[in-house]
Amino acid sequence: MEQHSRDFLRRADEALAEPERAANRAALGLFMPLLRDQAVEAFDSQAFQGLRDQVEAIRRHSLDNLGHYLEQFIGQARENGNQVHLARDGDELNAIVLDICTQVEAQRVAKGKSMVTEETGLNAALEAADIKVRETDLGEYIIQEAGETPSHIVGPALHKPEAEIRELFLERHDLGERDLDSAAAMVAEARQVLREEFLAADVGVIGSNALIAENGYSMLVTNEGNGDLCANLPKTLIICTSIDRVLPRPEDAMAMLRLLVRSTTGQAVTCYTSFYSGPRREGDIDGPVETHFVLLDNRRTELLASDYREMLQCIRCGACLNHCPVYMSAGGHAYGWVYPGPMGSVLTPLLTSLDEAEALPHACTACGRCEEVCPANIPLPDLLRDLRAEAFAEGISARRWRFGIRLHSWLARHPTLYRQITRIAVRVMHRLGRDRGFIRYLPLAGGWLQARELPSPEGDSFLASYRKEHKS
Amino acid sequence: MSAEREVLARVRGASRKTSRGAIEAELAALAPAPSAPLPGDDYHQALIQNLERNGASAARVADRKEAVAALTEYIASRYGQRRFVAGHDARLAALPWREGGLLPRFGHAEPGDALSVSFAQGAIAETGSLYLWLDRDNPALNNLLCEDQVILVYAEDVHPTLERVWDHDKLRNSRARPRGLMMISGPSSTADIAMQLVLGAHGPRALHVLVLGGGDE
Numbered sequence: 001m002e003q004h005s006r007d008f009l010r011r012a013d014e015a016l017a018e019p020e021r022a023a024n025r026a027a028l029g030l031f032m033p034l035l036r037d038q039a040v041e042a043f044d045s046q047a048f049q050g051l052r053d054q055v056e057a058i059r060r061h062s063l064d065n066l067g068h069y070l071e072q073f074i075g076q077a078r079e080n081g082n083q084v085h086l087a088r089d090g091d092e093l094n095a096i097v098l099d100i101c102t103q104v105e106a107q108r109v110a111k112g113k114s115m116v117t118e119e120t121g122l123n124a125a126l127e128a129a130d131i132k133v134r135e136t137d138l139g140e141y142i143i144q145e146a147g148e149t150p151s152h153i154v155g156p157a158l159h160k161p162e163a164e165i166r167e168l169f170l171e172r173h174d175l176g177e178r179d180l181d182s183a184a185a186m187v188a189e190a191r192q193v194l195r196e197e198f199l200a201a202d203v204g205v206i207g208s209n210a211l212i213a214e215n216g217y218s219m220l221v222t223n224e225g226n227g228d229l230c231a232n233l234p235k236t237l238i239i240c241t242s243i244d245r246v247l248p249r250p251e252d253a254m255a256m257l258r259l260l261v262r263s264t265t266g267q268a269v270t271c272y273t274s275f276y277s278g279p280r281r282e283g284d285i286d287g288p289v290e291t292h293f294v295l296l297d298n299r300r301t302e303l304l305a306s307d308y309r310e311m312l313q314c315i316r317c318g319a320c321l322n323h324c325p326v327y328m329s330a331g332g333h334a335y336g337w338v339y340p341g342p343m344g345s346v347l348t349p350l351l352t353s354l355d356e357a358e359a360l361p362h363a364c365t366a367c368g369r370c371e372e373v374c375p376a377n378i379p380l381p382d383l384l385r386d387l388r389a390e391a392f393a394e395g396i397s398a399r400r401w402r403f404g405i406r407l408h409s410w411l412a413r414h415p416t417l418y419r420q421i422t423r424i425a426v427r428v429m430h431r432l433g434r435d436r437g438f439i440r441y442l443p444l445a446g447g448w449l450q451a452r453e454l455p456s457p458e459g460d461s462f463l464a465s466y467r468k469e470h471k472s
Numbered sequence: 473m474s475a476e477r478e479v480l481a482r483v484r485g486a487s488r489k490t491s492r493g494a495i496e497a498e499l500a501a502l503a504p505a506p507s508a509p510l511p512g513d514d515y516h517q518a519l520i521q522n523l524e525r526n527g528a529s530a531a532r533v534a535d536r537k538e539a540v541a542a543l544t545e546y547i548a549s550r551y552g553q554r555r556f557v558a559g560h561d562a563r564l565a566a567l568p569w570r571e572g573g574l575l576p577r578f579g580h581a582e583p584g585d586a587l588s589v590s591f592a593q594g595a596i597a598e599t600g601s602l603y604l605w606l607d608r609d610n611p612a613l614n615n616l617l618c619e620d621q622v623i624l625v626y627a628e629d630v631h632p633t634l635e636r637v638w639d640h641d642k643l644r645n646s647r648a649r650p651r652g653l654m655m656i657s658g659p660s661s662t663a664d665i666a667m668q669l670v671l672g673a674h675g676p677r678a679l680h681v682l683v684l685g686g687g688d689e
Contacts, residue, residue, distance in 0.1 A: 024666070027667060028667065031667065042508070042509075043508050043509070044509060047506045047509075050505075050506050051505055051506050054502070054503055054504070054505045054506070055505065057502050057503075058502060061498060061499060061502065064487065064488045065487055065488060065490070065495045066483050066486070066487050067480070067483045067484035067486075067487035068487065068492065068495050070480065070483055071480065076646065079646040080646060080649070080651075085475075085476070086475045086476040086479040086480070087475060087479075088475050088478060088479060092475060136674070137664070138662045138664040138665070138673055139662075139664035142664065142665075155663070155664055155667075156664075157664055157665075158664070158667065161666065162665055162666040162668075165665055165666075183665040183666060183668040183670050184668075184670045186665055187662060187665065187670040187672070187673055188672070190673075191672065191673065191674060194674065195583065195674075198674075199583060215643065215644070215646075215649065216646070217653070223660070223661045223662060223663075223673070224660055224661070224662050224673035224674045224675070225616055225660040225673065225674045225675030226673070226674045228612065228615070228616055228654065228675070229616050229674055229675075231612075231652075232606075232612040232613060232616065232652075233613070243479065243483065248499055249499075250635075250637075250638040250643075251504070251505070251635045251638065254505070254634040254635050254637070254638075255505030257634065258505065258507070258508065258634070265663075267526075268508060268522070268525070268526075268598075268599050268600075269526070269599035269600070269601055269655075269657045270657065271526070271527075271656065271657055271658045271659065271660055271661055271675070272654065272655070272656060272657075272660070272675070273601070273654075273655040273657070274652060274653065274654045274655070275652060275653040275654075276651065276652045277649055277650070277651055277652065277653075278651050279651060280651055281607065281608070281650070281651055283607075283608035284606075284607060284608050284611075284651060285560075285579065285580050285608060285611050286580045286611040286612055286613050287606060287611075287612060287651055287652065295479075297479045297482070301479065301482035301483055301485075301486055304483065304486035304487075305482075305485065305486035
């Protein structure tokens with residue numbers, strides 16, 4: 001997928017200027033945390049913390065011993081009758097999938113939601129070879145028809161207002177005059193259109209929420225059932241996922257499922273949770289006759305060997321997005337690549353380049369909500385801070401910015417001077433806001449003050465006031 | 473070097489250097505995950521309550537005869553016909569369909585089939601889920617293609633927690649394990665349009681569950 005992370009600020013400005021989409025994000029930021037909180041409370045919040053700790057321990061153990069578990073999974077998957085392929089990078093994954101499609105003479109591919117194939121740009125690679133690709137998750141279908149990219153890892157089209165989707169369907173579906181005046185009518189229409197696509201597809205491509213090393217099954221968690229139709233109707237099934245999805249035992253997948261669904265949608269369980277082990281067995285009357293796993297590295301082994309290893313514990317629930325004030329303001333497209341929000345601000349620089357995505361680790365208020373709700377206990381604010389430090393150390397951050405940080409660092413190491421300067425600054429700011437109680441203009445803070453006012457300080461610094469108090 | 477060898481070498485290089493026995497011992501020492509609390513002590517009641525919370529409907533029936541009567545009533549209330557599709561599951565074949573005047577077609581669902589009837593391997597009270605193996609007797613298409621699905625389950629096959637789904641020797645044996653295992657917990661749904669919940673996104677719009685037997689517990 002083409003990357004535009006450098007344009008974060010411009011794209012965020014554009015998102016803020018679209019009131020209907022901003023309203024959608026506001027609703028998302030209001031309801032999703034409520035649904036999650038209710039689910040956690042129903043589970044018992046203390047027990048939920050125990051579940052987080054347990055799943056974190058399992059994920060850590062799996063990653064610490066990934067070599068062992070990945071080989072065990074590959075062995076089991078092959079015993080189950082699958083062909084297993086490993087891909088060093090996105091281009092290699094695309095080439096493997098294209099090769100399989102060519103071998104089975106596929107003309108049509110039906111796809112379930114897969115962020116890994118968004119990462120590799122699989123659709124474009126297949127379409128370049130004249131293979132028709134149809135996204136079948138409703139959200140993915142909507143953005144595919146609109147020529148857009150996902151704005152959220154769970155609800156890819158949640159940025160689109162209902163009226164826009166109605167216009168899109170009226171324009172794209174040749175179904176004559178109709179009102180299409182409700183979400184239910186639009187869903188029914190998409191069901192009708194996509195059913196034909198499922199039935200005509202030669203190859204199904206889906207992702208995986210977990211790979212189980214002990215038995216070679218792959219877990220697929222959905223509400224719509226589209227992934228299952230992709231997995232069962234076409235004659236060939238390709239499961240594309242990344243090497244870090246491996247868990248040791250089936251019970252570990254169940255523990256992760258409890259955590260994933262509550263953190264994602266606030267449900268206790270999705271409508272469908274399926275486990276696929278391989279092609280149809282002798283006597284089976286449906287199911288694919290040929291099944292493949294394509295397991296992507298794409299710099300994950302570098303992450304595994306780095307100080308950012310904890311990021312591989314991510315289970316792609318989207319909770320950090322739903323709780324992030326920056327994501328809610330800037331929207332998913334501002335991040336300019338596949339993964340938005342706090343998890344995206346860590347993953348994007350690591351999977352692409354810090355140079356390209358330097359703006360993302362700065363897109364953080366350090367409020368810490370993402371870490372509070374992360375089911376995998378990933379210290380996202382710490383990782384973002386480390387990336388900022390790295391960008392500074394490598395000279396990637398803007399010169400002006402680095403100068404400011406260096407100046408602050410020097411001042412912080414000279415406390416007497418620091419106190420004197422802050423005391424002067426506080427007095428000036430107090431004067432600036434004396435009449436109104438707040439400041440509307442301040443040199444070097446024009447951008448920050450564009451949308452808010454800064455309360456003016458009381459007239460002296462905290463330390464000076466503290467000393468005065470203690471002397472008296 | 474092939475991609476597989478190269479990626480595996482890199483993964484091994486970044487993994488902890490330890491013996492298989494030590495890995496297994498560390499795994500075994502990890503605490504089991506807590507499960508969700510049940511709404512009551514009765515698994516069957518908890519299953520039904522959770523299914524209803526998930527947007528499905530459910531009822532208990534005493535025996536096979538009552539199951540057919542309940543099915544007949546369900547089908548009659550929704551459709552003006554008595555036909556449906558069912559897998560080759562021996563438990564389905566053994567039901568006295570004629571007593572309800574029902575006309576099952578045994579096989580996999582085709583486009584246009586309105587209703588399917590399946591028999592679950594078991595059910596999980598914790599989440600309100602039915603689990604079905606995908607094999608010669610239970611085609612996956614019967615869980616996905618119809619407008620409406622009815623799933624039967626024996627009361628003795630209702631278990632409290634999710635881990636029980638895997639509690640079967642066949643699943644541990646690579647030569648015997650089914651190609652798939654599907655947990656169904658409600659009708660297909662989506663909230664992708666303006667976060668409005670709509671049933672029947674791609675799979676069945678309605679799910680009805682009959683829990684058979686176990687009434688005197």
